[in-house]
Amino acid sequence: MEHVREEIPGSTPAAGSVTLQPSGAGEKPRERHPFVFVLDKHHKPLQPTSPARARQLLKKGRAVVHRHTPFVIRLKDRTITQSEVGGVELGIDPGSKHTGIAMFTAKGGERRGRYSIQLDHRGALIRKKLEQRAAYRRGRRSRNLRYRAPRFSNRTKPKGWLAPSLNHRVRTTMSWTDRLTRWAPVRAVHVERVAFDTHALSAGKPLDGVEYQQGTLHGYEVREYLLTKFGRACVYCGITDVPLNIDHVHPRSRGGSDRVSNLVLACIPCNERKSNRPVEEFAPKRAADILKKAKAPLRDAAAVNSTRWALWRALDRLLPTHTASGGRTKWNRTRNGLSKSHTLDALAVGKLDRITETVTTVLVAGCTGRGQHCRTRTDKHGFPRLPRQKxxxxxxxxxxxxxxxxxxxxxxxxxxxxxxxxxxxxxxxxxxxxxxxxxxxxxxxxxxxxxxxxxxxxxxxxxxx
The missing domain is CATH 2.30.30.520 (SH3 type barrels.)
Incomplete structure (x- = not known):
């Protein structure tokens, strides 16, 4: 076989495939119950404590319940100057539908998970509502109504503008970051600024750092980019939820290169049948579409990560923010023996040596909104009803x-x-x-x-x- 058969991390290795295994994998992290947020008597955040300690404080009357969900207690006899506050850090894994937030303590490259939150965004609903509003406006212009001159002065968008459905994700994540800073002594934030390190993907340039020279992290960047680019599906038959290999569109035995523009995803049967044949010979009907997708430039990655950059800028104005790529997150998570989830990805963001503790349960916060802006609603005939009372x-x-x-x-x-x-x-x-x-x-x-x-x-x- 002249083509590369490298297994995508997380799938079952195929016979004869080259599987890249991360080094340094240790014992599986210990699971603990989520910690409890603690405030002093002046509402200043203290170091989160264990549930057992929180129950003792409440039972002895030294603390009261400040908030039910997430659970926050407030001490009645201590201030921040009388307590030892080591501080915690946040890891954020932005996603299209869900965002993972993990709070942890970090010391000497070791992370211990203390609390995890999964935000369920409502961007799809916002987009649907905006499309409905646009349809109503188009309808009013086409009906036999009195003429209203078109207005174009309000259609300009400032630099860095994001669609409301995307801006919602940034604002919601920032809102929860601000909440957590009020309940816990957050010292720093780690966030994925890009899903793929485009410098690690590019060829013909020297890569700095031990990880890049060894090629370990580079392999994860390439795999993560290809998985997102081709929708985790075989480009030849379209099958999903199966082990996928990396295949060269133009075989290396015929002069093909290892550049990302020459790599696609293929299931094991298609990869074996294709062997070292050109794509025009193996799949003549789909060759044009496959070549078009394979040669898509790297700026597609920047388009996918537009909201990540906006989120990083907003976080950097609030707290010291450290950035990393999604490929590094996957590498950290895999070598620590963690499964795939939003909150575990958030715990594995950035530079770290090992993760020793995780939480057993995750708080899922689904965005429901606060209702509608309209003061009144109309009946089926279009007449306004009485003002709504909440x-x-x-x-x-x-x-x-x-x-x-x-x-x-x-x-x-x-x-x-x-x-x-x-x-x-x-x-x-x-x-x-x-x-x-x-x-x-x-x-x-x-x-x-x-x-x-x-x-x-x-x-x-x-x-x-």
Whole structure:
């Protein structure tokens, strides 16, 4: 075989394939429960503590609950000057649909995970709403209505402009970073500024650093770039969710190079059948499309990473920010024996020696929004209805509440999100189902903040890039 058969990390090695294994892989990190955020009596952040220690402080009356989700306690008898604060750091793994945030302590190249959050963005919904608005405006222009002159002065966009659906992801991540700095002594942030190190991908230039000279990190950059470029699918048959090899479009035995523009992804059967034949001979019907995709310039990577640069600039204005590439993150995660997830990627961002501790559960914060801007709604005939009222009896839909029902079908204590009604009979959705009761049995635990909170085991969901 003249073509390269290198296995994509995370897949099953094929017979005869060349698999790149990272060096320095040690024991699997120990799992611990997520730590609890601690504030002093003046609301200044202290070092996060273990759940057992937090329970002792609450039981002895030395602390009170400051926030329910994420769980934050506030000490009543200590200040920041009386406590030892070592500080924590944040790792951020930006994604198209989800963003992972990991809080950890770092000492001597060793990282210990303390808390993990997965942000579920609503960029797709924002895009859908904007498309609906554009359709309404186009409809008004085409209907038999009075003429309105076109306005073009408001169509210019400033340099660095991002679409609302993309800007939402940056603003949401910054909002949570700002929250975490209020609950924990965050000293620095590590973020993926680019998904691929284009310098490591380029040929004909000297690569600096021991990692690049050895070629280990370079291999991961190439694989990560090809996986994203071709959608993790074989370019010849289109199959997905199978082991993929790196194949040369123009075989090396016939003068082909190792440049990224000459590399594609192929499943094992297609790779073996192609052998050292040119793509025009092996797949004549798809040859033109494959060559077009393979020769796409590296600026496509910059387009994919546009929001990562905007996020880095915003973070750098807030905290000392260290950047790394997605290829390095995958290399760190693989050599530490971690599975693929958004939060574990966030824990493995940047330069590190090893990861010794991870958390067992992840807080999933789904962006739900705060409602609509319109003051009134229209009925089916287009006439405005009465102004909308959000609060009833001091409660608003989305508030986290505790309801104690004394008797009846739903007797007991329930904690969940409330849906209010003007009649005073509210519904609360919990992990066990739906319960209804009168408003006098409800107590507010936390006001609605535009997010829906759930938990899941660490590493339960694969990253959707």
């Amino acid at each position: 609060q009833f009896f001091g409660f608003q839909t989305g508030d986290l509440v505790r309801v104690v029902v004394p008797t009846g079908t739903y007797a007991g204590t329930h904690i969940g999100r409330v849906a209010v009604r003007a009649t005073g009979s509210f519904a609360v959705r919990t992990a066990h189902g739906l319960a209804t009761a009168r408003h006098r049995y409800f107590t507010v635990l936390q006001r609605s903040d535009g997010y829906a909170y759930t938990t899941q085991p660490e590493g339960a969901s694969a990253a959707a890039q």
